Amino acid sequence: MSFRLILASASLLTLAACGAPEPAPAPPPEAAAPRPLLTAAQIEAGLPRPDLRPSTPPTEGAPTPAYAPDPGMVRLQILLDRSRFSPGVIDGLGGENTRQAIAAWRKANDLGEDGGADAALLQALAAADAGPVMAQYTLTAADIAGPFSPPPGDDLAETARAGTNFTSALERLAERFHVTEALLQGLNPGVDFRRAGQTLVVPAVDDTPLTGVARIVIDKTERSARAFDEAGTLLAFYPATIGSSERPAPSGTVTVVGVANEPDYTYDPERVSYDRGDERIVVPAGPNNPVGTVWIDLSRDTYGIHGSPDPSKIGKTASNGCVRLTNWDAEQLAAGVRPGVVVRFI
Structure with missing residues (x-):
């Protein structure tokens, strides 16, 4: 028997004694991307739910309800904001500020003050402003740059010492797009607002200043x-x-x-x-x-x-x-x- 055959036989004996080699482990499955609360497409096509009511705070001891913005309400609030009939902050929930903005817009456009957030209102608003209500925005280095300050409190002297800058890039961007931080995060799950270069879904607001106020x-x-x-x-x-x-x-x-x-x-x-x-x-x-x-x-x-x-x-x-x-x-x-x-x- 040749030396080469002896080595081959020894290898077979070793494999038989130790068992077959373990297969290479499969790579772990990629984690599913987090789903947004609402997509831009849902908002662009949205109509406020007929049963949508202003949100009320939970009673003491009751669990806090899950945040559930309505796509039609987001669309309506953006259109009102762009028409200069401000609903205040855009949150997708509605409320008294939105109700008053609707009534003021209806009166100014001869639609009557008593109607609510219905399809006719949205059609009239969209006819006056046909542009998309959602847009994309890429985070810049300036967006994430500090300095940032702690949230202001009731102690004026402490606020004066700590500063009055935004508390975070998230707050800065939420204010830039007239939206709550909760809705901005809900539209962009998984986004690290501390890292430039990421693409966000945001309301397409209009900051054109007024002219001719008398x-x-x-x-x-x-x-x-x-x-x-x-x-x-x-x-x-x-x-x-x-x-x-x-x-x-x-x-x-x-x-x-x-x-x-x-x-x-x-x-x-x-x-x-x-x-x-x-x-x-x-x-x-x-x-x-x-x-x-x-x-x-x-x-x-x-x-x-x-x-x-x-x-x-x-x-x-x-x-x-x-x-x-x-x-x-x-x-x-x-x-x-x-x-x-x-x-x-x-």
Whole structure:
């Protein structure tokens, strides 16, 4: 027997003793991509459900209901926002701000104020604005760049020290596209908002500023602000937070004195009537400043129309006497006013 045959026989004996070699393990299956709450196609074709009602907070002790935005409501809110009849923040749930925007749009377009979010309304809105309501956006290095600040709290001095920048890239993008953070994440599951280069699905909003505002009407009961031109045509409707029972907004007529973009906020106990201590505090400019990104100064001392660090609370909480809008609505309105524009509180 040759040496080569002996080696071959030894190999066979070894294999027989040790067993056949194990096959290479199969690669693990790829994880399924997370599914969005809604797709762009669903929203583009959506009609609000007839039974859709404003969301209500759960009773104490009850489980929090799952977030379930309606595609037709998202579409409707985007179309209202682009028509300058603002629903406030776009959340896909509807609510009082959306209901009031619908009523104002219907009245302005001779459709009657009593109808709801039906197919006829959407057809009329879409006829006036036929563009897609959804778009794609690629995250940039500027979007994810800081500095970011912690969420503002009730302690003004601490807010002044910590800063009033956005808390994250997610908050910055949600505000840019007039949408809640929850809906933006729901449209883009699995996206890391801290990494540039990713493609997002976003509302196709329009930030074109107003022009030619001659008169503003602040309705304290309805909690709204309306902007009119010289001919009395309604240019825009915005939900608003307007004063409180302890610190009501003014009554009667005042005028616009000027506009300050990116204002700081000064608490001066010698000039304001609400109590936040005896120390004068200057909070630096930033989107989460107490007056947001813009201040429209009024001829009544310490009163103005301004933005907000929390768009989801517009029309749902109180203010210290001023008129508070979302930052994007306040910026749009501010671009169209000039000193002397009449502001009437009713």
